[in-house]
Amino acid sequence: MKRDLILAGVGGQGLLALAAVIGEAARSLGLYVKQAEVHGMAQRGGVVQSHLRYSDLPVHSPLVSTSRVDLVLALEPMEALRYLSYLAPEGVVITNSAPFVNIPEYPDEATVRQELEAIEKGYLVDAVALAKEAGALQAANMVMLGAGSSILALGDEALTTAIRTFFAGKPEAVIETNLTAYRLGAEAVASA
Amino acid sequence: MQLLLGNEALARGAIDAGLSAAYAYPGTPSTEITEYLIQSHEAARGDLICRWTANEKTALEAAIGASYAGVRAMASMKHVGLNVAADPFVNAAIAGANGGLLIAVADDPSMHSSQNEQDSRLFTDIALMPCIEPADQQEAYLAPSAAFDLSETHSIPVLVRLTTRLCHSRATIETGESRSRNPVRLPGDPRRYILLPAIARKSYERLLERQPSLISASEESPFNRYFEGPDTSLGIIACGLAYTHLMEVLDEPSEHPILKIGQYPLPEALIERMVETCERILVIEEGYPYVEAKLRGIPTRPHPIVHGRLSRHLPRTGELTPESVAEALELPRPAPAKASSTPAPRPPALCPGCPHIDTSKLLKDALAAYPDEGKIFSDIGCYTLAALPPYSVIDTCVEMGASITMAKGASQAGLHPVLALIGDSTFTHSGMTGLLDCINEHADVTVVIVDNLTTAMTGGQPSSGNTRLVSICTGLGVDPDHVHVIEPLSVNHETNLALLRREIEHNGPSVVISQRECIQTARRRARRTREEGAEQ
Numbered sequence: 001m002k003r004d005l006i007l008a009g010v011g012g013q014g015l016l017a018l019a020a021v022i023g024e025a026a027r028s029l030g031l032y033v034k035q036a037e038v039h040g041m042a043q044r045g046g047v048v049q050s051h052l053r054y055s056d057l058p059v060h061s062p063l064v065s066t067s068r069v070d071l072v073l074a075l076e077p078m079e080a081l082r083y084l085s086y087l088a089p090e091g092v093v094i095t096n097s098a099p100f101v102n103i104p105e106y107p108d109e110a111t112v113r114q115e116l117e118a119i120e121k122g123y124l125v126d127a128v129a130l131a132k133e134a135g136a137l138q139a140a141n142m143v144m145l146g147a148g149s150s151i152l153a154l155g156d157e158a159l160t161t162a163i164r165t166f167f168a169g170k171p172e173a174v175i176e177t178n179l180t181a182y183r184l185g186a187e188a189v190a191s192a
Numbered sequence: 193m194q195l196l197l198g199n200e201a202l203a204r205g206a207i208d209a210g211l212s213a214a215y216a217y218p219g220t221p222s223t224e225i226t227e228y229l230i231q232s233h234e235a236a237r238g239d240l241i242c243r244w245t246a247n248e249k250t251a252l253e254a255a256i257g258a259s260y261a262g263v264r265a266m267a268s269m270k271h272v273g274l275n276v277a278a279d280p281f282v283n284a285a286i287a288g289a290n291g292g293l294l295i296a297v298a299d300d301p302s303m304h305s306s307q308n309e310q311d312s313r314l315f316t317d318i319a320l321m322p323c324i325e326p327a328d329q330q331e332a333y334l335a336p337s338a339a340f341d342l343s344e345t346h347s348i349p350v351l352v353r354l355t356t357r358l359c360h361s362r363a364t365i366e367t368g369e370s371r372s373r374n375p376v377r378l379p380g381d382p383r384r385y386i387l388l389p390a391i392a393r394k395s396y397e398r399l400l401e402r403q404p405s406l407i408s409a410s411e412e413s414p415f416n417r418y419f420e421g422p423d424t425s426l427g428i429i430a431c432g433l434a435y436t437h438l439m440e441v442l443d444e445p446s447e448h449p450i451l452k453i454g455q456y457p458l459p460e461a462l463i464e465r466m467v468e469t470c471e472r473i474l475v476i477e478e479g480y481p482y483v484e485a486k487l488r489g490i491p492t493r494p495h496p497i498v499h500g501r502l503s504r505h506l507p508r509t510g511e512l513t514p515e516s517v518a519e520a521l522e523l524p525r526p527a528p529a530k531a532s533s534t535p536a537p538r539p540p541a542l543c544p545g546c547p548h549i550d551t552s553k554l555l556k557d558a559l560a561a562y563p564d565e566g567k568i569f570s571d572i573g574c575y576t577l578a579a580l581p582p583y584s585v586i587d588t589c590v591e592m593g594a595s596i597t598m599a600k601g602a603s604q605a606g607l608h609p610v611l612a613l614i615g616d617s618t619f620t621h622s623g624m625t626g627l628l629d630c631i632n633e634h635a636d637v638t639v640v641i642v643d644n645l646t647t648a649m650t651g652g653q654p655s656s657g658n659t660r661l662v663s664i665c666t667g668l669g670v671d672p673d674h675v676h677v678i679e680p681l682s683v684n685h686e687t688n689l690a691l692l693r694r695e696i697e698h699n700g701p702s703v704v705i706s707q708r709e710c711i712q713t714a715r716r717r718a719r720r721t722r723e724e725g726a727e728q
Contacts, residue, residue, distance in 0.1 A: 039221060040221065041574075062358070062361035067529055085530065107534050107536055
């Protein structure tokens with residue numbers, strides 16, 4: 001059992017929360033975990049990514065290697081494209097389909113979509129719509145967690161427990177919204 | 193097993209090693225060390241003094257004072273913060289430590305959030321101070337205990353060097369037993385803290401005499417390990433985090449001898465062993481080619497050949513990656529998958545609703561009257577992003593506090609008009625003394641303090657001069673008629689602009705405090721209030 005992941009997004013999209021939930025789930029299963037994050041200025045609307053690695057054998061480097069990544073899980077479509085060179089031959093790309101346009105030079109959205117659709121093991125998920133359906137736009141990150149759950153191979157129980165752990169202390173309604181978001185994301189990819 | 197950032201592991205390790213007092217100024221990538229300490233049960237119980245201070249110098253001096261009083265103390269900072277604290281850093285080594293004294297410094301290779309990638313290990317050469325450089329989160333947890341032992345045994349402060357990827361990556365770690373804190377206990381020889389030349393000369397001799405025992409300590413340290421290998425055509429030295437990249441790319445146990453380094457001064461006997469047996473040595477280290485340069489010597493030794501960043505077998509700049517380490521070892525790697533050329537750069541930006549947006553527009557409009565002539569000397573903080581489009585309004589950003597003093601120098605050299613742009617936290621960090629110079633010299637500088645009531649860029653730590661900036665400025669001696677507080681909102685734009693133009697035209701120092709709460713801290717506060725409301 002071994003997974004190397006890149007989580008990709010833009011500062012403010014809840015990428016670190018996504019990383020924390022996956023990391024906690026892997027930890028709870030007794031796996032070795034290393035997870036590199038971006039802190040500081042880049043979190044202000046800039047590129048944010050996390051390298052997340054877990055295995056039943058010790059994990060050495062906090063960084064993933066090119067051509068070894070099992071899953072690029074992206075909260076934003078252009079950000080998903082940024083890491084294609086890291087993908088293993090059997091690697092999967094799962095991305096939120098809604099662009100986050102906060103730069104003037106954002107590429108043509110149709111081009112971005114075409115490139116993503118051309119990826120053999122690529123999935124586009126409308127995380128924004130599903131998060132709204134779950135009850136809160138901010139839960140788009142948990143939609144993507146659900147969307148990635150089968151590749152993450154940590155099981156629904158560990159992941160949903162980790163969601164509860166991460167949001168511990170928040171009102172029950174917040175936790176329920178995030179659990180619903182997770183379920184909707186998982187269903188979206190299962191039916192794709 | 194806990195999942196902790198390298199920074200958090202270090203903080204947990206320090207608490208478990210009997211830490212009593214911790215001081216810091218926030219700075220990426222070091223901030224989470226102190227965040228963890230402040231949020232700890234030990235701090236809540238009052239067992240641990242933990243404070244954000246005005247700057248790194250005041251942090252380290254407080255830690256030296258606590259060590260003088262006999263307790264275990266720590267100061268934390270980012271690498272450029274050590275420049276600010278260089279005076280206490282070097283002289284604390286001469287004075288020595290009483291209670292264990294740990295100085296945690298986070299270097300930032302690749303300059304993720306910094307203006308340079310200086311390597312703090314070089315500072316230990318100036319101070320003759322030992323250094324522990326953990327390779328991973330588990331070692332980051334173990335480092336404080338080892339550092340306090342080393343510090344108390346040899347009566348010397350100890351630097352613990354971290355680098356960004358270790359600071360900001362999480363791993364599962366195992367914590368150990370916690371040990372009790374030191375009681376207050378004065379140093380046996382209290383006069384060693386009076387660094388008059390006559391005493392300092394003796395202390396310096398003692399510091400030099402201590403070096404061989406520090407080298408012995410390195411040779412026996414668990415942070416330094418020699419792994420034998422049959423193929424001595426190559427020996428590999430890997431320092432700190434670089435060791436994890438090395439382990440990553442070696443699929444099987446190494447054929448070559450490996451020396452893992454995690455404690456300095458360098459373990460000479462272990463290095464001798466490698467030098468005597470290997471034909472070539474590859475040094476893998478994060479930051480400067482510190483070990484490599486020492487091994488190469490001048491003139492370059494013919495044998496063994498030493499390779500590393502200087503020889504360009506590894507990139508001279510930037511952080512190491514598994515790829516760069518594999519390439520230096522000439523290991524076969526799969527070709528990377530095809531990259532996409534579509535993604536555009538997405539630099540960080542001011543948050544929507546940020547008060548700095550309004551201040552940036554204000555500055556742009558105020559300087560429109562002086563095309564190419566008006567210069568804005570800026571500083572370190574979120575407002576440095578005003579360098580980027582659509583504002584492109586600032587001209588400099590060199591180091592903490594440099595805005596006011598550089599503006600003064602430029603004004604005195606003949607530039608006009610000259611503005612300084614500085615945040616509230618940076619102003620109290622190291623801007624106040626520069627403002628005093630401006631007042632004493634009647635410098636024609638308009639200082640704009642962007643006061644968002646917090647240290648925003650590092651996540652919202654308290655700002656030292658909060659709510660007292662006007663009295664600080666008038667107290668230093670700025671004419672009260674030329675100290676103003678404005679609220680940066682678009683509805684106030686024209687009024688604010690008229691005021692700023694007036695102060696630019698005023699011949700002499702003036703201060704305009706552009707004050708509105710950071711949108712992030714304001715939002716967090718609102719969310720907390722809302723959630724507390726929902727709970728009830």
